[in-house]
Amino acid sequence: MQLFKNNTNKIKVMALGGLNEIGKNMTVIEYKDEIIVIDAGLSFPEEDMLGVDIVIPDITYLMKNKDKIKGIFITHGHEDHIGALPYILKKINVPVYGAKLSIGLIQVKLKEHKLNNVKLNVVTPRQVIKLNNFEVEFIKNNHSIPDACSIAVHTDQGIIYHTGDFKIDLTPIDGDVMDIHRICELSNEGVLLMLADSTNVGRSGYTMSEKTVGAGLDDLFRKANNSRIIVATFSSNIHRLQQIINMAEKFNRKVAISGRSMINVVGVSRDLGYLNIEDKTLIDLNDISKYEDSELVIITTGTQGEPMSALARMASAEHKKVEIKAGDLVIISAHPIPGNEKLISRVINLLFEKGAEVVYNDIADIHVSGHASQEELKLIHRLAKPKFFMPAHGEYRMLKRHAELAEELGMPSQNIFVMQTGDVLELDANSAKVASRIPTGNVLVDGLGVGDVGNIVLRDRKHLSEDGLMIVVVTISKEDGTVLAGPDIISRGFVYVRESEDLMDGAKGIIKQVLKDCEEKNIKEWAYLKNNIKENLKEYLYQRTKRNPMILPIIMEV
Amino acid sequence: MQLFKNNTNKIKVMALGGLNEIGKNMTVIEYKDEIIVIDAGLSFPEEDMLGVDIVIPDITYLMKNKDKIKGIFITHGHEDHIGALPYILKKINVPVYGAKLSIGLIQVKLKEHKLNNVKLNVVTPRQVIKLNNFEVEFIKNNHSIPDACSIAVHTDQGIIYHTGDFKIDLTPIDGDVMDIHRICELSNEGVLLMLADSTNVGRSGYTMSEKTVGAGLDDLFRKANNSRIIVATFSSNIHRLQQIINMAEKFNRKVAISGRSMINVVGVSRDLGYLNIEDKTLIDLNDISKYEDSELVIITTGTQGEPMSALARMASAEHKKVEIKAGDLVIISAHPIPGNEKLISRVINLLFEKGAEVVYNDIADIHVSGHASQEELKLIHRLAKPKFFMPAHGEYRMLKRHAELAEELGMPSQNIFVMQTGDVLELDANSAKVASRIPTGNVLVDGLGVGDVGNIVLRDRKHLSEDGLMIVVVTISKEDGTVLAGPDIISRGFVYVRESEDLMDGAKGIIKQVLKDCEEKNIKEWAYLKNNIKENLKEYLYQRTKRNPMILPIIMEV
Incomplete structure (x- = not known):
């Protein structure tokens, strides 16, 4: 009877999040009696999710197939890829695999949630984790956080290659270019399916190298003269932090850190050797008054204008340790995430009103994206030469645009699958089709409640908020x-x-x-x-x- | 004793809105015993103003000086310049002056509010309204609505020139370039103070001519083949509407209109001769099923993704008369207003999911701004040669940038006044200074309540909305x-x-x-x-x- 069991040679690929949305990335690959999960991210609440803190994927399917799950494989340590881990690990305790920095950041997170019985495994690029029916390989990427990887799943039906979030930076800060050689080798072995990052598919050309930001910063630091410099950036962009620190050291300035997540990340990445900063450079934020303005750089969170962030508190004179004054140079080294434009604008205006000079991306080249633009996407398609393709990581219009790009490169449209969260792609060496759906959706986290805020509660909150x-x-x-x-x-x-x-x-x-x-x-x-x-x-x-x-x-x- | 009365020769200039914000434009000029008001605009609620419909200026100062007010002079018919009129005219019934289209749009508004005892005066450019102590002159502008004007106030101390919203379009759709000759003449007579639009002071170069949008539209219409075309744009941008209609007629398509404000504006501007559309071109939205897709253009509201707008209802299949289908070409001919990016993105994704092709400004040149960029601002400064300058119409950072621009052009910094709403600039032929403040602020309109929603109510709504x-x-x-x-x-x-x-x-x-x-x-x-x-x-x-x-x-x- 075993012989006639359905779909024995079919691999199932499905997303529990990350399709038709930005965030909440989570992909499930199932083959025979084994399941692996790639990433477990969160997303931030939409405007109509009043009072909700974060949103995580619905893992009903994983709960039902607990025993099959061999591990969660993390591509990199951004919140939209690891943020749901504590919530999910509380329900299914499986091993987690990831590169050193990713695991370091996850450790901080699990500690906050008092989860100390999770098996965390540090892997290095090109390392292969062997399961019974397939093997999982980590491959080095470039991205806006170190240790980002793509993942290749080797099966007897062919390779499934998931790019994760990537760009191809030919002059990266740490010197390690994305492992395009390995991708060439994979394509020679035969890539059955590629899932690829669609975030920047709307942008023509190449994404600029992280290194180009250095020149913009150098220019600003040089002209800063006696001003105190305050730089806001994403805490996870450690290469950016390194460049800011390098500038500080070059111009003989001390560095103080503000903002909880920034302090956490600087600690972890310094401990793990991802951030080089001389002991004499780093000072405590409490000690800034001991130095001249011209001797100081303050690195802070708050690039998105979040009202409780360190930068917003500085701007509204609510920060206990840093008071903005005339002459301060504030550099916002980031791009507004759609939806945050007004919040950021408010912070910038407040900073200007306090007499600070504010430099943001509209004015100078002080930020680059971490995601591949069209030419890099074309390159990855050409390198991997997949038989089937599934655009990942993006809103519907991006997935669709990515499908068009694949077609422009010569892939037959019937080999391209623009899928929704919950669609199940079934494939083997010769064929692929969307065969079924599994239950998925948003699980809202509000305070300690996971999933106890739903439509009725939100409808009431909306009603109450309006009238x-x-x-x-x-x-x-x-x-x-x-x-x-x-x-x-x-x-x-x-x-x-x-x-x-x-x-x-x-x-x-x-x-x-x-x-x-x-x-x-x-x-x-x-x-x-x-x-x-x-x-x-x-x-x-x-x-x-x-x-x-x-x-x-x-x-x-x- | 009369001789020693304070400030007899001082002109007072103060803003009741429009400084440190986008919207709610309202400027007061007072000389001797006469007051004129320039514009009476609304703004849209900030995110934390839960349940609020619109925001209007606090007119306490005008209420106290009712008898001095000679009229409200309207630069143009955009909501942020006329939207507060009905609320203000209910409290102070004074004459309103404006160009033909502005008055036409105001009439629609007053009718909705059942205000029929207001004295509306249609003026033409270069027309002068004489008061006892000064004269008010309208001067033709270019902007994203026809009949936009700047205003020159002639006093015995010199001329106060308020640019209103403007760009300098050398190839405007209606052929009438901004009246730069008149500005030259004014500068010969002596411009004492200039107030100027700061919206686009952050943009280098010149703002493109409205005419350039025509080429982009032509290209899209030509390639549309048998697709139905749906164009979303701002209802007030009548030149844009004219260009869309011209394209429809060129490619033998009928035009149907969707959205209440669009229907209103098309009606008024057609009646007043601002919009040329052949009778056989215009069809009722109820009749679209009688035509082939290739014979149709639907012009609609909803460029900002507003959930109740016609385009959003089409996208979410809630529009009673228009159902989006595969092959439809949707053109969004507008720019996102900061804060609306996510709403627009949602609508675009829904349209794509329904199989429509969506073209927006990221993809093709189908929108230009109505506001002057840096080079046009420099030109207006050079033309008007004002003694004193007050940046207007913008957030703080824009006002500050505009002040810097004036300094770059050689104006002494002590002659430039970056003011706040409520600051009173007192000036005469020789001197100017910010001398005092008047009470100002936001008056929140929620339903029929004007000003009955304040901090406590909003704080409660926020609390209720979160938990x-x-x-x-x-x-x-x-x-x-x-x-x-x-x-x-x-x-x-x-x-x-x-x-x-x-x-x-x-x-x-x-x-x-x-x-x-x-x-x-x-x-x-x-x-x-x-x-x-x-x-x-x-x-x-x-x-x-x-x-x-x-x-x-x-x-x-x-």
Whole structure:
């Protein structure tokens, strides 16, 4: 019977996140009785996810197939690739594999979540992890964080090559170019399926080398003269940090670090040897007053204008240790993530108002992307020569554009699969098709609650946020239905109550009338009564204010 | 005594909005016993203004000086220059002056607000309105709406020249270049103060002519073949509409209009002769099914991804008359306003998912700005040669950059005034200084309420939006303080109640304990009791969920 078991030679490839969205990257590869997971990322809440902290993938499918899972293989240490790990490892404790820095960053994260029974495995590029039915190989990438890797899964049906996030930097800061030689070798062995980063498929040409940022920084540091320099950048962009530190040392400035994640990352990457900074260069943020402005560089978080970030707190004079003053030079070495433009703009204006000079990417070349542009994507397609292709890591329009790019390079359209999260691609050496779907979606994390905030809660939050609420309380006699106390009205987020006494009196009048009618008709169904109060009040309030507060009638029986 | 009266020859210039912000433009010029107002715009709510519809300037100063006001002079018909008019005219009924199209658009607006006793005056460029102490002259501008004007105020101390929103388009669609000759003449007479548009001061070079968009559109229409074409653009950009209509007529396509504001503007501008469209070209949106796709152009609102706009409704299959289908060509002829990037992105992805081809500004040259870039700004400074300069219309960083630009052109820094909304610039023929401040600020409009939503209401809405609320109701005996009914708990927007019974039971336990303690101690101060419930519950809920819902304890006495 075993022989006739379905799909024995079919490999299944499915995404639990990262398709039709930016973030929450998680890919599952299943072959025979083994499953591997590539990455376990988070995404940040959409505007309509009120009060939600982060979003992680729905792992129902993994929960059901717990025993098959051999490990989670991490391409690199960005939040959209490792941020969901603590939540997922709480539910399925499987080994995690990743390069040294990735594992270092994961350790910090697991410690915060008090998870200390996870088996973490440090791998090096070209290292191969052998499973029963296939092998998993890590291959060195270039990206905006060191130790980024792509992953090749070797099966008897062919190789599945997942680029992870990458660019091809021919002059990288650490000197190690992406391992394109290995990709050539893989293509000779035969790449069955490629999954590739689609983030920058809309950009023509090549993405600039990280090294080009150095020239922009050098120029700014040279002209800074006696100004204090404050540089905001992504904490995870350690090559960028290295370049900033190099500039500081070149121009005889001390470096102080601000922001929790920046302090964490600098610590880990220094410990692991990814960041070279002389002991005499690094000073404590508490000691900056001991130095002249011309001797200082402060490296900080807050490139996205996040209201609680160190830079935003400096800008609004709420930072305990750093006060922005006239003459300060603030360099924002990052690009706005779509949706954050207004927050960033607000911070920049506040910095200017305090008299600081602010340099951001519109003004000088002080940031480059970590993702491949069109020409690099074409190169990776040419190098890997996959039989089948699945655009990954991007919104729908990017996936579609990437599919078009593959077609332009000569791939038959029926070999390209623009998939959705949850689609299952089944393939073997000769064929591939989207065969089924598995349950997927967003799991919202709010405080300690994972998944306990859903549509109803969000709908209520939205309603409350727009027009506030009005609570009506009445105590009624169990025996004869007469009103013993109330109606009392309490409102929040609706109108200034003090200036709206007239409106509130009117509302009370409406409620009293409803109560009277019900008493006269001897109606004791509280649901009916509540509904009547709600409807009448709603109409009255809308007519008077054109607003629809949430109305909550409460009846107490005594 | 009259002779010694303060400031008799001082002109006061102050902004009630438009400085350190984009939107809400309103400038006041006061001389002797006369006041004129230039523009009365609205702005759109910031992210933290939950539930607010629009924001208008605080006109306390105008209310106090009602009798001095001679009129509101409108530079052009964009919302950020006319949107607050209905609200302001309800409080101060003064004449309004503006060019034909501006007045036409204002009429539509006043009609919606049922304001029919306002004196509207249509002026033509170079027309001068004489007051007792000064004269107000309209001068033709180029901008992204026809009939845009700058305003020159002629006083015996010199001319105050307010550019309004402008670009210098040397090949405008209607053939009328900005009246730079008149600005030359003004400078010969002596421009005392210039206020100038700072929106695009960060952009080098010249802003491209509106005409260049025509070439981009022509290219897209030519390649569209049998596709239906849907073009989204700003309804007020009538020159853009004209170019789209010209293309439709050139390629033998009918034009249907979608979106309330688009229908309004097309109606008004056609009536007033600003839009040429053949009767046979324009069809009703209800009739599109009678034509082939290749015979159709649909012009729609929704360039900013606004969820209720026509384009967003088409994208999410909620539009009653237009269903997006594979092969449709959607052209978004506009630029994202900062803050709207994510909304637009969502709409574009939905359109792609429906199989439409979407062309937006990243991909093709189908939009140009309506505001002057650096070289045009330099030109206007050179032409007008003002003695004093006040950067207008922009965020702080833009105003500051514009001040630097003026300095680069040789203006002494002490003659440049980077002002805030509410600052009063006092000047005469020889001197100028910021002398005082008047009360200003944001007035929030929510439904029918103007100004009844303030910080407390917004703070409550924010609190409710993040963690929801929990209401606790208890009925207590007036006589002996025993609990007669409850405690009942009602929560909204906090957790899924069904999955949180345990949490709710715990909460009830906490409340009962507090009630018992108070009963035992014979405490009948309800404020104390409420506070105790609140504090204990807050701590319990935070420990269990890391959330802080709003807690509202209600005590009914019977």
